[in-house]
Amino acid sequence: MSETLLTVDHLSTTFALRGKGLFAPPVALKAVNDVSFDLRAGETLGIVGESGCGKSTLGRSILRLIEPTGGRVVWQGRDLTALSASEMRKARRDLSIIFQDPIASLDPRMTVADIIAEPLRVADPSLDRKARRARVLKAMDEVGLAPEMASRYPHEFSGGQAQRIGIARAIITEPKLIVCDEPVSALDVSIQAQIVNLLKSLKERMGLTLIFISHDLSVVRLVSDRILVLYLGRVVELGPRSEVFAHPAHPYTRALLSAAPIPDPVVARGREHVVLRGDPPSPINPPSGCAFRTRCPIAKPVCAETAPPLIEVGVAHRSACLFAEEVLAMGPPTGNFSASANA
Amino acid sequence: MSIASESVARNETHVMQKGSPLLALENYTIAFATPDGTVQAVNGLDLTVAAGETVAIVGESGSGKSQTFNGVFGLLARNATTGGTAKLNGRDLLSMRPKDLDRVRGEDMAMVFQDPMTALNPAMKIKRQLAETLEVHHGVKRREAEAKALEMLKKVGIPEAERRIEQYPHELSGGMRQRVVIAMALLCRPKLIVADEPTTALDVTIQAQILDLFRDLTADFGTALVLITHDLGVVAGIADRVAVMYAGRIVEEAAVDALFARPAMPYTAALMRSIPRVDREVEAVEPIAGRPPNLIHPPAGCPFNPRCRFAEDKCRRERPPLAEVEPGRRAACWFPFIDAAAGTAGETPAEAPHV
Numbered sequence: 001m002s003e004t005l006l007t008v009d010h011l012s013t014t015f016a017l018r019g020k021g022l023f024a025p026p027v028a029l030k031a032v033n034d035v036s037f038d039l040r041a042g043e044t045l046g047i048v049g050e051s052g053c054g055k056s057t058l059g060r061s062i063l064r065l066i067e068p069t070g071g072r073v074v075w076q077g078r079d080l081t082a083l084s085a086s087e088m089r090k091a092r093r094d095l096s097i098i099f100q101d102p103i104a105s106l107d108p109r110m111t112v113a114d115i116i117a118e119p120l121r122v123a124d125p126s127l128d129r130k131a132r133r134a135r136v137l138k139a140m141d142e143v144g145l146a147p148e149m150a151s152r153y154p155h156e157f158s159g160g161q162a163q164r165i166g167i168a169r170a171i172i173t174e175p176k177l178i179v180c181d182e183p184v185s186a187l188d189v190s191i192q193a194q195i196v197n198l199l200k201s202l203k204e205r206m207g208l209t210l211i212f213i214s215h216d217l218s219v220v221r222l223v224s225d226r227i228l229v230l231y232l233g234r235v236v237e238l239g240p241r242s243e244v245f246a247h248p249a250h251p252y253t254r255a256l257l258s259a260a261p262i263p264d265p266v267v268a269r270g271r272e273h274v275v276l277r278g279d280p281p282s283p284i285n286p287p288s289g290c291a292f293r294t295r296c297p298i299a300k301p302v303c304a305e306t307a308p309p310l311i312e313v314g315v316a317h318r319s320a321c322l323f324a325e326e327v328l329a330m331g332p333p334t335g336n337f338s339a340s341a342n343a
Numbered sequence: 344m345s346i347a348s349e350s351v352a353r354n355e356t357h358v359m360q361k362g363s364p365l366l367a368l369e370n371y372t373i374a375f376a377t378p379d380g381t382v383q384a385v386n387g388l389d390l391t392v393a394a395g396e397t398v399a400i401v402g403e404s405g406s407g408k409s410q411t412f413n414g415v416f417g418l419l420a421r422n423a424t425t426g427g428t429a430k431l432n433g434r435d436l437l438s439m440r441p442k443d444l445d446r447v448r449g450e451d452m453a454m455v456f457q458d459p460m461t462a463l464n465p466a467m468k469i470k471r472q473l474a475e476t477l478e479v480h481h482g483v484k485r486r487e488a489e490a491k492a493l494e495m496l497k498k499v500g501i502p503e504a505e506r507r508i509e510q511y512p513h514e515l516s517g518g519m520r521q522r523v524v525i526a527m528a529l530l531c532r533p534k535l536i537v538a539d540e541p542t543t544a545l546d547v548t549i550q551a552q553i554l555d556l557f558r559d560l561t562a563d564f565g566t567a568l569v570l571i572t573h574d575l576g577v578v579a580g581i582a583d584r585v586a587v588m589y590a591g592r593i594v595e596e597a598a599v600d601a602l603f604a605r606p607a608m609p610y611t612a613a614l615m616r617s618i619p620r621v622d623r624e625v626e627a628v629e630p631i632a633g634r635p636p637n638l639i640h641p642p643a644g645c646p647f648n649p650r651c652r653f654a655e656d657k658c659r660r661e662r663p664p665l666a667e668v669e670p671g672r673r674a675a676c677w678f679p680f681i682d683a684a685a686g687t688a689g690e691t692p693a694e695a696p697h698v
Contacts, residue, residue, distance in 0.1 A: 050549075221621055
């Protein structure tokens with residue numbers, strides 16, 4: 001087994017919101033609540049959950065783009081949360097991020113070459129112009145951008161091309177870890193596949209480790225080795241891809257799977273529908289005990305008492321449900337979520 | 344339940360009207376004049392929607408799927424010109440006076456947009472927005488209109504409807520707002536609802552709720568639904584019939600099962616191979632190379648030919664018409680996959696009979 005690159009250890013990020021009224025005390029919003037996991041070199045971890053569940057905040061807190069308020073992020077043995085600003089800047093050459101909106105994440109007044117070169121100016125200020133230029137062209141080549149595009153501006157590019165620019169910028173420092181925050185969600189389906197395949201091939205070629213954040217379960221299933229399911233800032237399920245999809249052990253995961261559209265009318269008609277009641281509760285005032293219990297189809301009175309811990313339910317497969325065994329016994333919400341089905 | 348009995352009555356009138364479609368687009372064209380030239384956004388479209396039917400319009404951005412129906416509702420930008428006809432119950436919407444079109448919209452047909460906030464007035468309580476529709480279109484008295492609004496909110500599954508109806512749109516979640524917009528669309532009992540990416544902005548669990556709602560409501564009210572979407576998964580779960588658009592044209596149209604079982608047009612097949620599936624473990628998807636064409640200077644011949652791996656000389660020279668390639672299926676392709684043995688999404692099209 002390859003080395004552990006990253007250990008996220010009881011990480012929490014709490015935002016202080018203004019209370020209602022002028023003199024009301026601030027209200028705490030726990031966007032990320034006591035999240036722990038390890039990441040091995042070369043692995044892709046998919047983080048899934050609905051909007052507002054804290055998946056982007058988690059990704060950014062790991063990179064300290066948002067300062068976490070508790071816990072540690074141990075990167076190759078060093079606690080990133082304890083680093084000074086200048087030490088963190090140095091560490092950043094290994095850590096990178098790709099954003100969802102490809103156009104909005106690019107400065108409209110910079111040329112493509114300048115955008116891609118920027119992380120390098122910070123990481124390797126001693127590089128001369130010529131060397132920097134060579135690195136930019138190499139990165140552009142890696143992501144499939146023609147060299148003559150270097151002097152153009154972001155608005156001249158389509159969404160798919162702009163995302164390639166964002167990826168070139170992310171790989172220019174030859175990082176080890178890239179957090180991909182909904183990298184294909186804004187793209188058309190036929191372009192999504194191009195970008196997903198590009199990320200997969202870059203990962204192979206450069207030996208990258210990826211954290212892939214998405215609300216789209218089918219894309220996550222395609223790219224990830226392991227899956228982490230978040231609900232209201234907490235990990236509710238964590239496990240190998242084939243286990244989580246074929247043997248979901250948390251009722252929320254099961255509900256997500258049953259709601260994900262399947263492009264096959266025959267399967268779509270025959271599948272089980274777990275209809276969740278209502279909307280996710282507010283993270284400002286989450287329910288007591290298990291946060292999912294207000295929408296859970298199998299909730300019992302005991303679920304309101306304590307927040308269930310993540311417990312082992314299979315090999316490297318953990319669930320934060322008191323009734324995980326019951327959920328496992330239900331099987332996946334369609335007849336055909338198994339790992340082997342390929343036809 | 345009065346609504347159920349009314350919908351039965353309505354269905355009977357549908358049976359009587361059988362043969363003439365509810366909505367018929369014929370040689371329908373939309374062009375935009377821009378400084379760079381004329382953009383042919385929609386080009387010679389022929390499409391019918393029968394009463395009570397759910398038709399999905401699938402395509403990527405720029406395929407013309409939204410513009411087609413913006414045109415039907417008279418919502419195009421000022422630099423647009425339309426051609427052909429778009430008839431609802433035999434009356435051409437394109438040549439209608441604005442006043443008459445106003446009556447048709449909301450009364451006979453209604454639209455649901457992707458972002459519910461664009462359809463809701465942020466400064467108006469839910470109650471007023473809903474009741475207003477009935478007051479304006481049906482001359483219903485205020486109190487009665489509000490009672491009907493409340494009833495409809497309950498029908499679309501809004502919990503605590505009595506409390507919600509007194510709130511403003513910003514106090515509701517995205518899924519709840521979309522339910523309000525759907526309630527608003529249904530209030531006048533239109534025969535046609537056009538929903539443009541109605542669930543794209545919503546989370547999957549909420550999306551599933553809204554799609555269930557559409558399924559139930561079209562069945563209960565006998566409303567025809569046109570669902571515009573880029574998501575083939577959504578299509579598979581709800582549509583009776585599917586039209587695939589590419590570069591301003593319909594390139595394939597078939598019943599939903601037939602389309603997914605074996606697409607006839609290479610673009611449809613390629614689209615299906617390019618999407619991952621939540622219910623299967625696949626290691627790779629197959630992207631479609633290149634990008635959709637520029638609609639100011641579309642390629643000669645078939646608009647998909649530059650990206651089609653089966654393109655031959657004929658495809659680069661002559662544009663294939665949308666023609667019936669087998670009963671119930673139309674395709675715009677010189678070499679459609681129509682043999683029962685070929686062209687399914689999982690197979691390599693190299694096995695297609697024409698190669």
